[in-house]
Amino acid sequence: MPRTDRARPLGVFAQLPRSIAVSSQPEAAPAKLDAAVFKIAGVVVLGAIMSILDITVVSVALPTFQVEFNATYAEVAWTMTGYTLALATVIPLTGWAADRFGTKRLYMTALVLFTLGSVLCATADSIGQLIGYRVLQGLGGGMLMPLGMTIMTRAAGPERIGRLMAVLGVPMLLGPIGGPILGGWLIDVASWEWIFLINLPLGIAALVYAQFVLPKDNPEPSESFDFIGMLMLSPGLALFLFGVSSLPEEGTISATRVWLPMLVGGLLVIGFVLYSFKPAHPLLDLRLLRNRNLTVASITLAVFTVAFMGAGLLFPSYFLQVRGESTLDAGLLMAPQGIGAMVTMPIAGMLADKVPVGRTVPFALLFIAAGFFTFTQVGTDTSYVLLCGSLFVMGLGMGGTMMPIMTSALRTLTNHDVARGSTLLNILQQIAGSVGTAVMSVILTSALNDSPTVPGVTNPQNGEPMTEAGLAIAAQQNPAIAQGAPPGLLEQGLQFAADSFASTFMVGFVLVLLTLIPAFFLPRKKEESHLLDDQGTKAAPVVLH
Template sequence: MAHTTDGRLDPALRRLIGVILLGGIMGILDSSMIAAAADTLARDLDTSLATVSWVSTSYLLALTVSIPVTTWAVDRFGGRRLWLAGLVVFLAGSIGSGLAWDAPSLIVFRVVQGLGAGLLDPLMLTLLARASGPERAGRVMGLMGVVGSSGPVLGPVVGGIILQGLSWRWMFLVNIPIGIVALVLALRTVPKDAPAPGTTAARLDVTGIALIGPGVAAGVLALSQAAERAAFAAWQVLVPLAAAVLLLGGYAVHALGGRTTAPLIDLRLFTRRSFSASVTVGALVGLATFAALFALPLYYQQARDHGSFASALLLAPLGVGSALSMPLTGRLSDRLGSRPLALGGSVVAGLSAFAFTRAGAQTPEALTALAAFALGLGLGAVGAPTIASLYRTLPSALVPQGSSVLYMLNQLGASVGIATVALVVQTAGDGDAVRGFRAAAWTVTIALVVTLAAATQLPGRPGPRQQPEESGPPAAEESAPPAGTGSRAGEDPAPSTTGEGAAAGAARGEER
């Protein structure tokens, strides 16, 4: 897509961004909206809270399992077809969830929803990165980050508003009109991207899917169980954790060893400093964000005696701060590079989290709201430039793989954050809500100090870049692109997409 000569995004790209974000917001809201309805679901479906927790867990597990397949499918079927399929699957799951007759049926339909969201969420990154190009990555990723960061905050608020006067079923049925509009607009706006004539997509890495999807899902399940039980030494945590280690270890052996099919995700991407730094910071931002989202409502409810809806409203400043800083810092990163902005954001967020370590039961709510706003500003200033740095330095052929890795690690980071805070609040607090919250705030502060260290490895000011060019298929099997890369061009002519060759197309503009 073209850009206007004064640097602004052209109308076609702006329309595409709007359509993609409209479709993506449904899954992001649904992942957190259900938190406001736990008690209502347990009562109306005549079941326990432990069973209701699987309404969220099943969604998250299905989403995680389907993410790696997107890496291969985006070039096998095209991003447009896959986006439309994701919308249809998500809509089908939403309709089924809204009409569910008991807890097991709701869990099953939430699995369908999660499968659709697992297609949509990484595709948001892939489609927007490809359409914007490396020189506009920061600006576009900043806009996308507004949806990603505000969704978890707005989800409980929207859920609370719906439950004020409507049945819990409308938390799912509300997706129907939104999804239909998103589907119609996508048919008109998302460009076709069928493979070029004469090219073939890589064969599906079935072994990789059998290892990495269940492996990541088992890790998420272990962390979810740790959060639910506020303990790591329970068999419900240790069994899936051991399964995750075995499956992911098996994938590493499979991906790096001899094989006839290119791996689903080429682990040699991690030999590139900028990629490793970007996904590490992305995981840490997910950890810090969701740890704060979990801890702050507990503080307002347990230490300040607020209801769930009021607590959700008091959480809003965090989302507002992030929504304000992401577009600005994303745009600035196109000129200044990612490193200085991420470093500054880490400092602001870390100081804000440290301020929460001093909060008490009598601390004015204006001060806690201000600290939450500053925390959101800092996290947004880290998130958007970090996402942009990944796509700015990856050849376009590797964008689907980068999207999958980034999203999976962000989800794992979020699960780690929730599990850790749940454990810290229960063990360190020992019945004292304020002491537990302060311990959770220290957890977030430490995570942001680690983020600050990792951010030093992000790319600095962008250097001169060549525009992507089409390249022919590799001449030899060992240089064939990994699954999910197809035959799309890199950012330099005829890049190799394996090992160190994958970095060559972007290395000249990566560090400055």
């Protein structure tokens, strides 16, 4: 089948080029993926594993960063927030740059940025340096998945997209399971630096592999890139989130460090929204929100991501700080969630093509809410069987939520709009994840700061009196800190810390329940795909699972 348009990278989970539309009379599909495609798949899967693992591998290291850099939880959470903001920044840039410079050249550049950022992260002497290097790492990591998807789609051809998705789904399933375990193991047997240094040999191997395997580039300039929009949206979000994250340290919203960046950032975001309706090719095409399905899906996805990604980041911290587990054990305790998602993700993918998502997603959200509720009741000795079972149930719901929502949204768009719709959904997802991380860390930090202070004991982070909860958490990492503490003080502090986590999880639980409201407006009747090729011929729906 001849290509009618240049392939364009889309978002993280749905990066299918416009050229994959299958006409109403497709050619016979090849029996299997050939050796040449599998060679290219090796490069793409390696890059995807590096990118996705590095999102989850850091989650178990946040308490370690607090100790190493004498930082608050809100500060170290920026190692996650900065990374995801960088991902959101480069997703729309990738499509334009791939057409201008070529996919192979840009993919290898992304590998260099990611690997260089990883090495620099391992050399960080302060939390500020680590956050900055994580942003550099995210700029490279954010391009690996969209570019890899485009490279694979061109290599496999439109007739083998289903088989292609099965290959590229592997790192998406393994990331949530392997990341926390790998991070915990490296911190336990070596040091925190190795969660980043491990990317050096992987990055070098991927670069050499890509040089010999990926096809040569034939770049052609395409549409202009919305630099003005990017310069408003990214700094605006970063400033706003910085102000929010500074709230627990300053103690009041009237502090200049809180209200000024929030105000400037908010104005930049509002300015971006107003401006984005003017360019022919805006950074985010908000005009697509006139499509009811896309709007409902966007709201559902955004609220869900704030709740699940924000509060979900705190699960390993609970095991580490309240229960005193090692980083490896904390990673292993998180594995049931990934296993649950692995069970339902392929099932949800098949159902998404047959059953309207409005009939399945609400039930998946109820699974998540049921599992989440257990964590709103956590204490200092809650049963691990109960907690791991709850994480497994949450994973079951997770696997049946995100992909079906995105599939539903994109199915009703024309083929011309799929690229922009996918970019919009994925950037909203990254932004919501960043907001959730910042907000949940603020709520937890504020709750912990309400703990009574311990007379005569100062916090090495700021020189102020240390709270009972803070002393108990610090003693989990270094028991010598608690020498001479009055009897029962540590138990009292740990109980307060557990209550703080429980109250933060309650916020996430309520947000998951609120997600049910827009979810009930998702399509409940089978809708015909509106995907059209460039000649207006009906095309097969894009498969996202």
